[in-house]
Amino acid sequence: MTTDVTTHTDVTTHTDVLIAGAGPTGLVLAVDLARRGIPHRLVERADRGFPGSRGAGLQPRSLEVFEDLGVLEAMRAAGGPCPPLMLWDGDRQTGEWDIILRAEPTPAVPYGEIMMLPQWRTVEILAARLEELGGRVEFETELTGFEQDADGVTATLTRPDGATEAVRAPYLVGADGGRSAVRRALGVGFASEPVDERAALLADVVVDGLERTHWHVWPDAPGGRFMLRPLEGVETFQLVARHDDSDTRVDPERDGTTEALQRLIEEQTGRSDLKVGEVHWVSAFKPRMAMAERFREGRVFLAGDAAHVHSPAGGQGLNTSIQDGYNLGWKLDAVLRRGAPDTLLDTYATERMKIAADVLGMSTRIHHEDDAGRPRRGAETLQLHVGYPDSDLTRELRHDLPEDALRAGDRAPDAPCEDPATGARVRLFEVFQGPHATVLALGDAEFTVPEWVRVFRPVDVDGHVKDAYRSGYFVIRPDGYVGLATDDAGDVAAYLAALSG
The missing domain is CATH 3.30.70.2450 (Alpha-Beta Plaits)
Known part of the structure; x- marks a missing residue:
């Protein structure tokens, strides 16, 4: 698939990943790549970050992602809880209503409720974190054309004065919104239908x-x-x-x-x-719903609103987009730096397309339910139950599991425990935090693992690890999902080898 490339200067610059669009999706991906040391460019045609409050609800799963990326404290300082609704009839108050089910944190779920933060502030905090890591957003820089071949993508960037630049990268990510120029240039269909005809x-x-x-x-x-x-x-x-x-x-x-x-x-x-x-x-x-026919075309990926557009009901669109960038970052790292096969990147599309389709159906249903009476958001909107049980990267090798047991493909729960090396109290999320994968060993077997994997044997002083994981050996993917769950420690090396190629 090719597009016309605008005439440009003779000099071609190089990077590993070119990202078009500096909204939350592009910023999450850029922050993840920056902390992994992956060279990238993040370009945005606008002259500043998104200025409005639009996607203001951050679900608990997104808060966990932001903790891993090192921005949660800044967001919690700037944000706040979802306020109760005051219902009015003209100038007369008619009652109060809580649109969410209030939930206290638990050892497994440290953030039980949605947090409210204007989207413009989310964008500011992510951009500041990117700068801390040595990256930046290139504003007033538009992707105006690209062509791809077997080895990469050659793109043209254009600035307001008409100056152009050619950029060569192994991969291009279109995170450039619902009217995505990248998606249109690829010729990828974008099936769309109105959720509500009312403006x-x-x-x-x-x-x-x-x-x-x-x-x-x-x-x-x-x-x-x-x-x-x-x-x-x-x-x-x-x-x-x-x-x-x-x-x-x-x-x-x-x-x-x-x-x-x-x-x-x-x-x-x-x-x-x-x-x-x-x-x-x-x-x-x-309000409308739309989804791209494909999230990957050769060496080009679609993410965020470029791949799926949701009704705002239920606060799902922004949060699903954040997960797109988080899912893709570690896989690009594995292919670019660890020799993993390019086919690993196919799992971005297969994993995220199913999630996007499921969430689109839910947000559309919630939109229509809101018209039927007093709305209330339940646990399904928190995105804590989103997972990848059917992924090619998921291996559940245990048998006779209870109905409520954690399974491979699920989000890896948090739990307070003790670090055996230091005796310090830690949370599993603190152990998982960072660009590495983690082998959570709830047994005595020894492991030799590659440098991008950490082995952790918690001292379960309060029993919370057992409550969440029971027993066995678990490979926790860099994006916080259980990739492998097994009772046989010998399965771990084979699984890690499959991820590395």
């Missing part, structure tokens, strides 16, 4: 006179459901106005001015005491 206005705006303790919802506002949610760490609210009339056309420039939003709030809430201040960002959308 919605989304804005980040200062609103004076409204308490910041709740997510304020007018379910029966005159024009359609209307919501104002206080954003974490800033003075703005996220405004969502859905228009019940499917013929209504929303124009962000016309409908997103201070004056227009003031009128909208008064009409929808019946409150004249709420005063609109500065408008930081405005967008319009109609």
Whole structure:
């Protein structure tokens, strides 16, 4: 598959991975590659990071990913819990409602609830982490063409002044959004259908006179459901106005001015005491679902919204995209640095396409359920049960397991324990953290493992490791999933060899 390559300078620069699109997906992948020492370029056609709050809900599984990447503390400092809903009928409060099931942390699940953080802040924190690791986002740099051959991709980058640059890389990742230029250039189909024909206005705006303790919802506002949610760490609210009339056309420039939003709030809430201040960002959308026919085409990968687009209901789209980048990073490392076969990269597509399809179905169902009454998000939205039981990388070699037993392909649980080498109290997530794989040995067998694998034998002082894992030997993939589960220590070396080629 080829595309036209714009005329460029005679000099061709080289890198290992070229990433188009510096949203959360591209940034997660770039951070993961940077900590692994993989040369890469991250280019973004815009002149700054994403400015809006759009994907504001970070599910517990994403928080675990962010802990591994070294950004969780910054995100927790900037974010906060999902507030309870205050329901309104005009200027009259009609009750409170919790949209999520509250859950305390457990030894196996350290983050039990969704955390709210505006997407622009997530992007800022990831970009800062990338810079700490020696990388950067190349803003105002657009991928305008590429061609691929058996050995790699040659791409053209274009800047606002028309200057171009040729870049040669073994692999290209299109993380450039729902209108992905990479996907279109590949000719990969993108089956799309509306989830809802009703248009919605989304804005980040200062609103004076409204308490910041709740997510304020007018379910029966005159024009359609209307919501104002206080954003974490800033003075703005996220405004969502859905228009019940499917013929209504929303124009962000016309409908997103201070004056227009003031009128909208008064009409929808019946409150004249709420005063609109500065408008930081405005967008319009109609919920839709879409998925690419393939996530890999030769040496080019699609990730995030370039591969799948979700309804915002249930807070799944951003979180699924984060997992795309996290899944792909360690596999690129294995192929580029450890001699693993290129076919390992095929598992990115097979693993993530099934997950994307399942999540698309769930988010669409939740969207329609929200119209039926008071919505509540259950455990299925937390992404803790997402796994790869049918992957070519999954080996469950134990027998007669209880129904509720952890299995290969599942997310590897956390557990407090003791490090036998130091006697220090640690969590398994601290042991897993980093670019390596881990052999969790709950037996006495000795291992010789390659340098990218760590062997850990926990001292299970409180019994939490046994509660989560029972017994046996487990290979924990670098992305925190159980690749191998066995009672025979001899299976470990063969499994690791398969990952390395």
